[in-house]
Amino acid sequence: MRNRLRRTIEQLGWVNTIFYLLHRLFGVLSGDRWALYKYYFVAQAVATASLCHGRGKTIEVRLCKDPNDLPSPYPRPVEVVAQRFAQGAQSLTAFKQGRMVGFLWFLFDRYQEDEVRASYQLLSAQSVWDFDVYVKPEDRLGFVFPRLWDEANRLLHARAVRWSCSRISAFNAGSLAAHAKIGTAPLGTVVFLRCGSWQWMFATLAPYFHLSLGPASFPQLQFDTSGLTQFHAMEPSCNILKK
Secondary structure, eight states: OHHHHHHHHHHHOHHHHHHHHHHHHHHHHHTTSEEEEEEEEEEEEOOOSOSSTTOOTTEEEEEEOSGGGSOSSOSSOHHHHHHHHHTTOEEEEEEETTEEEEEEEEESSEEEOSSSSOEEEEOOTTEEEEEEEEEOGGGTTTTHHHHHHHHHHHHHHHTTOOEEEEEEETTOHHHHHHHHHHOOEEEEEEEEEEETTEEEEEESSTTOEEEEOSTTOOOEEEEOOTTOOHHHHHSOOGGGGGO
8 A cells, every 4th residue: 555655656746646545535435426636738749750750550540530430349438429529529540450459539629528527728720639548558568659649740730730739637647757758838737626516626727716516517718829839849847747
């Protein structure tokens, strides 16, 4: 138990570890009716150079624009997938020897969050949301991740998109480490506390605080990448764990 706690602190930092333990505690005590979430919002520059450098050619990446394009079974609830496509989201799905090994989703303009009640809007046409980047555990040491991003960067660059924005869970050590390596521009931090049908939001960006009493009420956060430069994306984001 002590070793596990030490590893968690090393991966997430003290502050995020406390939030994570509260998240677990609320879930246990309330039967998952209460939950605590902490997110970071970041932007990374759309790369023009390949991440694979010619490797990983056995991995096929397909663009999926409709539920029928996705393989079955799919590791996400049907209703969540339907909501994503209804918003206009698209998915890049990676296959290796006929089996699905990973995927990522992206969406232009506005993204309705499917983990909490919130809406995120991009103010610049040169930016896009990427979310739910997933690689099967047994394939995470290979070229699935860079192949997905090579294809994503190619498609986005062709549409004159220069920034890809993400929300990262403060409890996801792997995602935090990956973003710390590539360098990102910070856009904000937000904490959501859900208690049954009620939801509180505390954020470092407008509207800063929001109380939702039901599904029809949710905060709308806006993000503008028009003032970012390539220099911002080169700044290491390892200090993200201290916030």
